[in-house]
Amino acid sequence: MNNEIWKTHTVDSEKGELHVQIDTLHIWLKRKNDEFWVASSNETEGEDLNKPVDELPADKIKWTRYAKESSTSEVDIKPVFPNLPVIISSEYPLKIAAGSKIHIYTRVPVWAQIKLKKEEYILTEIPSRKLNRTWFGNPVEGELCYWQSTRARRNLTDLNNSVSLINCPITIIxxxxxELNFEKFCFRVDRLSxxxxxxxxxxxxxVIEYHGEEQNSDISMTGKLPASMGTGTLLSKPRNPIPNSFATRTFKKLFDDTFISAK
Structure with missing residues (x-):
């Protein structure tokens, strides 16, 4: 399934719209008057958007036009992480004993990045699922993040695979x-491949090394999958490549949850 989505697609003005489906997200692309037109919509329960565009309700299809002088008709559709950190909650309150190490997993909704192949020009990025926004920090200092209902788990064996979710392996030391009372943490996904x-x-x-509630945590993105999974095929590099490790506030939530409606 991934091979049918995350690849180079040809948008041919003579062949009508290109349709790509990522779980409940539908994306349409077409070329018209040397412009690229992009539309997207999410299915709601009982809906079927897998049909020709002209047969869909007008309020479901809102085109955005991109005027970019280009001779190419090829676009790359790549999976990328959301453009803000994501607040992850534990499946249940979890106490991590002093000196202990645990392995957990979480799943983050993918965004579809659409860019012109030759120019490396990004037309747009489309979230597969809508995420609410929240503030991580205090009223004076902090950062805007996304919050999601998907929780961190000790394993993923009881969950079905989804083309719209990225599995994320995390080690906490x-x-x-x-004891570390682990209920939620700020996951800076822009550093991940x-x-x-x-x-x-x-x-x-x-890999997250916790040094205390008032201290920064040391965080390392290894750049590779867990050894048990092999090498895999790289689809996307990090939004924000960094050195092997960095230190930042990760676990302490200093401000009560404040949700900001995502546009």
Missing amino acids: NKTHE IFDANDELWADQT
Whole structure:
């Protein structure tokens, strides 16, 4: 399935609209008067958008036009992470003993990046699912993040694969002499790559070393999948490539949850 979505597509003005489906997200592309036109819509329960555009309700299809002088008719559709950090909650409140290490997994909704192949010009990025926004920090200092209902779990065996979700392996190491009460953390996904492994989307492994509630955590994005999974096929590089590790506030939520409606 991934091979049919995340690849180079040809948008031919003589062949009508190109239609790509990513779970409930539908994307249409066409060329008209040397412009690229893009539309998208999410299915709601009971809806069927897998039909010709002219047969769909007008309020479901709103085209955006992109005027870019180009001789190419090829576009790359790539999976990318959301453009903000994501707040991840534990499936259940979890206490990590001093000096202990655990492995968890979470799944983050993918965004579809559409860009002209030759020019590397990005036309747009379309979220596969709508995420709410929240503030991580205090009223004076912090950062805007997304919040999602998908939780961190000890394994993914009881969950079905989804082409719209990126599986993210995370290792948390408690370097302190006290328990770490893990309920939620700020996951900076812009540092992660995306791989195709066994026809599923996977991120490279993240390692978080916790040094205390008032201290920054040391975070490493390994750039590769867990050893047990092999190498996979690289689909997308990080939005924000960084050195091997960095330190930042990860676990402490200093401000009560404030949700901001996502546009």
